[in-house]
Amino acid sequence: MMTTFAFKPKLLSTLRHYNKQQFTTDLLAGIIVGIVALPLAIAFGIASGVTPEKGIITAIVAGLIISLLGGSKVQIGGPTGAFIIIIYGIIQQYGFEGLTIATLMAGVFLILFGVLHLGTIIKYIPYPIVVGFTSGIALTIFTTQIKDLFGLTMESVPSDFIEKWGAYIGDFGTIDWWSTAVGIGSVAVIATWPMVAKYNNLLKKLPGSLIAIIVMTVAALLLKQYAGVMSIETIGDRFSISNQLPDAEMPALSWDVIKGLVSPAITIAILGAIESLLSATVADGVIGDRHDSNTELIAQGVANLASPIFGGIPATGAIARTMTNINNGGRTPVAGIVHAAVLLLIFLFLMPLAQYIPMACLAGVLVIVSYNMSGWRSFASIMKNPKSDVIVLSVTFLLTVIFDLTIAIEVGLICACLLFMRRMAETTDVKVISDEIDPEEEQSDFQMGNLEHLTIPEGVEVYEINGPYFFGAGNKFEEIMASLRGQRPKVRIIRMRKVPFVDSTGIHNLTNLCTMSQNDGIQVVLSGVNPTVQAVLHKAGFDKMLGEENICSHINIALERAKELV
Numbered sequence: 369m370m371t372t373f374a375f376k377p378k379l380l381s382t383l384r385h386y387n388k389q390q391f392t393t394d395l396l397a398g399i400i401v402g403i404v405a406l407p408l409a410i411a412f413g414i415a416s417g418v419t420p421e422k423g424i425i426t427a428i429v430a431g432l433i434i435s436l437l438g439g440s441k442v443q444i445g446g447p448t449g450a451f452i453i454i455i456y457g458i459i460q461q462y463g464f465e466g467l468t469i470a471t472l473m474a475g476v477f478l479i480l481f482g483v484l485h486l487g488t489i490i491k492y493i494p495y496p497i498v499v500g501f502t503s504g505i506a507l508t509i510f511t512t513q514i515k516d517l518f519g520l521t522m523e524s525v526p527s528d529f530i531e532k533w534g535a536y537i538g539d540f541g542t543i544d545w546w547s548t549a550v551g552i553g554s555v556a557v558i559a560t561w562p563m564v565a566k567y568n569n570l571l572k573k574l575p576g577s578l579i580a581i582i583v584m585t586v587a588a589l590l591l592k593q594y595a596g597v598m599s600i601e602t603i604g605d606r607f608s609i610s611n612q613l614p615d616a617e618m619p620a621l622s623w624d625v626i627k628g629l630v631s632p633a634i635t636i637a638i639l640g641a642i643e644s645l646l647s648a649t650v651a652d653g654v655i656g657d658r659h660d661s662n663t664e665l666i667a668q669g670v671a672n673l674a675s676p677i678f679g680g681i682p683a684t685g686a687i688a689r690t691m692t693n694i695n696n697g698g699r700t701p702v703a704g705i706v707h708a709a710v711l712l713l714i715f716l717f718l719m720p721l722a723q724y725i726p727m728a729c730l731a732g733v734l735v736i737v738s739y740n741m742s743g744w745r746s747f748a749s750i751m752k753n754p755k756s757d758v759i760v761l762s763v764t765f766l767l768t769v770i771f772d773l774t775i776a777i778e779v780g781l782i783c784a785c786l787l788f789m790r791r792m793a794e795t796t797d798v799k800v801i802s803d804e805i806d807p808e809e810e811q812s813d814f815q816m817g818n819l820e821h822l823t824i825p826e827g828v829e830v831y832e833i834n835g836p837y838f839f840g841a842g843n844k845f846e847e848i849m850a851s852l853r854g855q856r857p858k859v860r861i862i863r864m865r866k867v868p869f870v871d872s873t874g875i876h877n878l879t880n881l882c883t884m885s886q887n888d889g890i891q892v893v894l895s896g897v898n899p900t901v902q903a904v905l906h907k908a909g910f911d912k913m914l915g916e917e918n919i920c921s922h923i924n925i926a927l928e929r930a931k932e933l934v
Contacts, residue, residue, distance in 0.1 A: 375482075376663050377437045382700040390700060397698030398706025401444055404575040404692050405431070405707060406714055408737070410603075410722060411577075411730045412447040413681065415512060416455035418464065419607050420722055421715065422679055423447050425614065428711045430671035430683030435704025437670055439663030440648040442655060444689040444704050445671055449737050450643055451636070451682045453508050454773055458632050460527060466629060468619045468676040473626065473633035474640065475676075478669030481641055487661025489641055496753075496761040497780040498642065499746045504768025504776060506741035509734055516731035519547025519599065529769050544599045547728040550588060554580040554732025573696060577733045584729040603730070604723025611719035614679040635774040636672075636682050644668050644685030651690050655699065688740070756787035796835030801863075822923065827858040828930045834866045837874035859930040860885055863923060865896030875908045882913055891933050894919045895926035 405427050413423020427446035434445030458467045481489065508529065514536050515525055521542035526532045561576030591597035603609065648659040664685075671683050693703050750761050764780035801824065824830055862878075870878070882892045892914055897905065902919065905911070911919060920926040 374663075375666060376439070376660055377667070377701075378439055378441045378660070378663075379436055379701040382441060382702075386700065386702075391702065393697040394700055394703040395706055397693050397696040398703040399710050400573050400696045401689055401693045401698070401703065401707040402710025402714070403578055405444070405446055405686075405689055405711060407575070407577040407581050407730075407733055408686075408689070409447055409711070410725070411733045411737070412449060412452060414603070414607075414727075414730060415449075415452045415509065415734055416447070416681055417459045418455070418681060419609075420603055421610055421719060422681055424711055424715050424719070425678055426675050426680035426683050428708050428715065429678050429680055430675045431704060431711070432708035433671040433674055434644075434667050434683070434685065435701040435708065437663070437667035438701065438704075439660030439665075439667065440651060440685070440690075441657055441659075441700055442651050442690055442693050442698055442703070443644070443648055443659075443664065443685045443701075444693050444707060445644070445668070445683050446686055446689065447681055448643060448684055448686050449509055449734070449741055450502070450505055450639055451684070452512070453505055453768075454632065454635060454639065455681055456512075457527075457772055458629075462625075462629065465619050466625065467681065469621065469625060470629040470633045470636060471672050471676040471680075471682045472619075473629060474636035474682060475669045475672035475674075477634060477637035478640060478672060479666050480669075481637065482662040482665035482669065485662055486641075487645065487665055489638075489645070493642055493781075494757075494760060494784040496750050496757045497764050497777065497784060498646075499743055499750060500761045500764025500780060501768045501773055501776050503742050503744070503747050504765045505773065506738040506743075507769055509741070510738040513731040513734045513738075516601070516727040517548070517551040517735065519544030519551075519601065519728060546591065546597050546600050547726070550584050550600055550726045551728035551732045551735075553587075554584050554729045555735050557583055558733065558736045575692075577736070580732060581725055581729055584732075585725050588726045588729075589724060601727045602723060603725045603727065606727065607723075609720055609723045611716055613716075616677045617679075618677060631774055635777065638777065639773065640668055640672065640682065640684040641665055643687070647685035647687040647690050650687060651694060654691070654694050756791060760784045760787065792836060792838070796833065796837065799832050799834070801830040801832060822927060825927070825931050825934050827934045828861060828927075829857040829859070830861045830863065832863040832866070836869050836871075837864075837867050837878070838869070838871040856888065857890060859891050859893060859933050861893045861895055861923075861926050861930055863895045863926075864901060865898070865923075867898070867901055870901050870904055875904070878905075878910075879908070879913070882910075891918065893926050893929055893933075895923050896921065 406424070409423040409427040410420040411423070413420045413426070416423070430447075431445045434443060438445070455467060458470055462470070481487070511529060511532055512525075514520070514532075515522055518540070520536065520539050521544070522535065522539050526535050557580040558576035561579055562572075565571035565574065588597075588600045588602065591600065644664060645661055648661070648664055652658055668684060675681065675683050689707075693707070698704075747761070747765075750757055760780055760783050763783050764776050767776035767779055862881075885892050894905075894910070894914065897919060905919070918929065920929060
């Protein structure tokens with residue numbers, strides 16, 4: 369039955385009982401999240417291959433729309449580390465205009481996901497795949513930051529992972545020790561800040577990344593002013609900073625370009641759906657709420673339609689910023705709206721100051737981001753799981769690192785499906801029961817007080833299928849039949865009491881078995897068919913092929929029928 373689609377932004381329901389006290393809490397949470405988002409937006413923008421203001425514009429536009437239209441009370445949207453590699457690759461191949469078109473297409477796909485009720489998509493992505501590509505992205509992000517972290521002088525950095533490390537090793541002699549000190553110092557400040565600030569409530573609310581940027585920017589300026597250290601590259605050395613809001617602009621669309629960008633657009637959409645719904649699910653567990661996944665996907669889609677029109681990049685729900693929002697008291701989408709407003713004010717009035725931030729400091733911020741993304745504990749835990757999970761994890765991880773995320777997700781899903789089918793096939797077996805049926809093993813099929821042994825009559829074979837009868841297990845009957853070649857019973861009873869479902873391949877194999885048996889003069893009797901499977905067999909014409917009287921509800925009835933036929 370088709371369910372009625374309903375688009376229900378959480379903002380509408382939360383405003384019904386909104387009050388001044390909640391607004392005060394949301395205001396504080398929004399201000400703090402805006403401050404936390406600032407260095408991340410700049411770092412993600414630069415690492416993605418675009419200018420720093422594009423990262424902030426994305427956080428403003430997409431963050432505002434996701435909070436206005438989203439299906440989660442506390443979701444904070446914006447650019448995330450997961451998109452860095454995808455965005456960088458698209459820009460290298462298609463240019464920024466190609467990225468804009470791919471993001472617009474991804475927005476359309478996300479809206480379709482929501483309209484088509486695919487909000488439960490997260491349940492169908494195996495966990496080893498999620499951990500595999502997340503860890504792969506983390507390692508790739510770390511790799512891209514080596515040049516800036518150590519201030520290496522390199523004409524160009526190869527795009528290939530292995531070639532990139534070869535180039536780093538070859539050019540490591542060009543290391544700039546002042547940049548290295550800034551980069552390593554930034555990592556140290558961010559890593560130790562929670563311990564330093566834990567005894568002060570005000571300091572505890574300030575993000576370590578912001579503290580690192582302030583400290584290292586001031587240090588770089590002092591070194592330049594009083595020690596003549598000119599080798600520390602800053603954002604202003606590489607980019608021209610602007611605090612002008614861009615005009616809305618649609619890119620030129622052509623069918624050939626759209627066709628070429630379908631694959632990266634789908635990758636952006638799927639990754640955006642996974643990350644946003646994961647973030648919303650984690651948030652639900654903390655605040656005891658339940659998000660509307662389809663509404664959330666539509667909001668993500670609209671955000672990714674709006675962001676590129678204003679010069680932004682792909683966006684999704686950000687787990688770290690969402691958790692910061694929750695931890696500081698944010699409980700409605702108003703906090704997310706405030707976060708966007710704070711970023712807008714910073715962009716308009718303080719953006720020129722970003723030119724003094726050292727590139728090595730931003731590299732340090734992204735090193736911490738990549739460490740937090742890596743999920744190495746989950747990775748190590750899955751490596752102890754069954755081999756099928758280890759294979760899926762390893763394949764997805766290696767393909768993400770060596771090739772790209774699109775291939776990794778596609779191949780990872782194929783591997784997961786094939787291994788799942790094999791596992792399902794292994795749970796289905798076909799056994800031959802000879803002489804008699806032991807009631808001690810059949811109690812669910814016998815009434816109490818009637819537990820005598822059931823003798824199988826002469827000239828009757830009984831087969832039992834345990835598990836789903838689908839294409840992965842469909843050839844097991846053929847293997848059994850081959851092993852019993854030469855035996856010609858008069859009746860074959862096929863017990864199906866433990867068959868929860870049957871697919872078209874199972875029906876095909878069963879039809880072949882019945883046809884071959886009838887050609888050999890053997891009558892087939894089905895036993896214990898549940899109503900769901902019986903309805904499928906009825907549509908396939910088994911009642912006409914075998915006769916209604918040969919499709920029995922119970923083994924006792926099937927054996928009585930077999931005696932009559934014998």
